[in-house]
Structure formats: structure tokens, C-alpha cells
Amino acid sequence: MPGHGGLLSVKVVMSEHIKKVYSFYSWIYDALFGKIFEHGRYVAFHMMDVKANETVLEVGVGTGLSLPLYAKDVKVVGIDISREMLDKAELKKQYYNLSNVDLFDMDASSMNFANNTFDKVIASHVITVVPDPLRTLSEIKRVCKKDGEIFILNYTGCNNKVISGFEKFISPFRDKIGLGKHVDLDDLLRCANLSVLCERRVNFLEMCRLIKCKNNSVLP
Numbered sequence: 001m002p003g004h005g006g007l008l009s010v011k012v013v014m015s016e017h018i019k020k021v022y023s024f025y026s027w028i029y030d031a032l033f034g035k036i037f038e039h040g041r042y043v044a045f046h047m048m049d050v051k052a053n054e055t056v057l058e059v060g061v062g063t064g065l066s067l068p069l070y071a072k073d074v075k076v077v078g079i080d081i082s083r084e085m086l087d088k089a090e091l092k093k094q095y096y097n098l099s100n101v102d103l104f105d106m107d108a109s110s111m112n113f114a115n116n117t118f119d120k121v122i123a124s125h126v127i128t129v130v131p132d133p134l135r136t137l138s139e140i141k142r143v144c145k146k147d148g149e150i151f152i153l154n155y156t157g158c159n160n161k162v163i164s165g166f167e168k169f170i171s172p173f174r175d176k177i178g179l180g181k182h183v184d185l186d187d188l189l190r191c192a193n194l195s196v197l198c199e200r201r202v203n204f205l206e207m208c209r210l211i212k213c214k215n216n217s218v219l220p
């Protein structure tokens, strides 16, 4: 078992790997995943029910596919660890004239935001990709306001036992190519002490879960 320093360097190596992988995907991401995950993106946006003057954080904003959905009176901050994915999001920001959007190159597992900053936080197809999902969730809780809302949207496989067994089997391969590892979301939410307010299955074959949680953490 690696010690604390060892674990840290494993995470650094994993983050560098993710940056490399998404530097490649940045060119084809919208063509590959834009349509496939479009339904989930719309349902998530409606479930978020963002009001005027609220502040939203998109963790792992990627190429910014959902940025044009927000009204201009909503302050949206997107962070991502991949410069190339952010560059694509920046192009959307300019194309759609999204003066309400700010984008930052930042690691979701240690964010430079103060406690209690955002009304709503969404992590869309991110929680299975980050090296340390629990730490990322605890950061999300920290920067989300008390009683704010946290939304997790992620591919979790379909309900068919044979297919989901196969998916678990190929999980290390999926992880290697940056498409996310198998994560027991219910377990993760329990460990993060996040209680689910509501959830829906979305996208083709209902293969993704969209979960809404209330931020119950009390921070100064």
C-alpha cells in the first residue's frame, strides 16, 4: 500500500493522464458525446431550475456543451483540468456571447473558491473520471452554499445484470481511455454524507443517473 506521499504521486500521475486523454478528446468530444448525452443535459438543466442571479458551478465543464442553456442573468463558473477542453468552452463562450460565464483551469479536488460560494453545483459525467471521487465531492460540498443543491449526472450502466457485469469487467480499460471507472454512486454519496432529494434515469437505455442532493454541510 502506498503511503500518503505515494498516494499523492499516484493522483498526480492520474491527473496528468486525464489531461493527456482529454487533450485528444477535445477535438472530437462534441461530435462523439454531444448528441448521445443531449437528453440528460436538458433534463439536468430543467431539474436545476436555476433562478435569476443565482451562481452555478459546472465542475469538469469540458467543452461547455450546456453553457448556452443558462439565462444571461445567471452567473456560471466552469472549471476543468484540461486546457484543451476549456479552449473549446471558451470558443462557445465567445460564439454565444456568454458574458455571464467564467472559465478556470482548476482541479476539482482542490478548488480555489471560498466556502459557501455557489447556489448550485453540477458535475456532469465527471465523478467517475476524477482520480479521487470522494475528495471531489467533499470539495463540491465545501464550495456549495449550505442548503444549496448539488447535481450529479453520470453514466452508471443499464439495469441489465449481464451488461452491467460486462461493464464492470471492462471498467479498468474504460478508465485508461478516460471514459470513467466503475463507481458505486450510492456508496459514494453515503460516504460523502449527501442525501438524495430526487433522481431520474436519462439518456439512451436510461444508462445515466441524474441525482439531486441538498448540501447539508455546515461550514464557516
Ligand SMILES: C[S@@+](CC[C@H](N)C(=O)[O-])C[C@H]1O[C@@H](n2cnc3c(N)ncnc32)[C@H](O)[C@@H]1O
Binding pocket: 015, 018, 022, 033, 059, 060, 061, 062, 063, 064, 065, 079, 080, 081, 082, 085, 106, 107, 108, 109, 123, 124, 125, 126, 129, 130, 131
Ligand atoms: C466526460 S467529460 C464531461 C464534460 C462535461 N461536463 C459534459 O457533460 O459534457 C469529463 C471532464 O472532466 C474533466 N476532469 C477530469 N478530472 C478533472 C479534475 N480533477 N478537475 C477538473 N476537471 C476534471 C475532464 O478534463 C473532462 O473535460
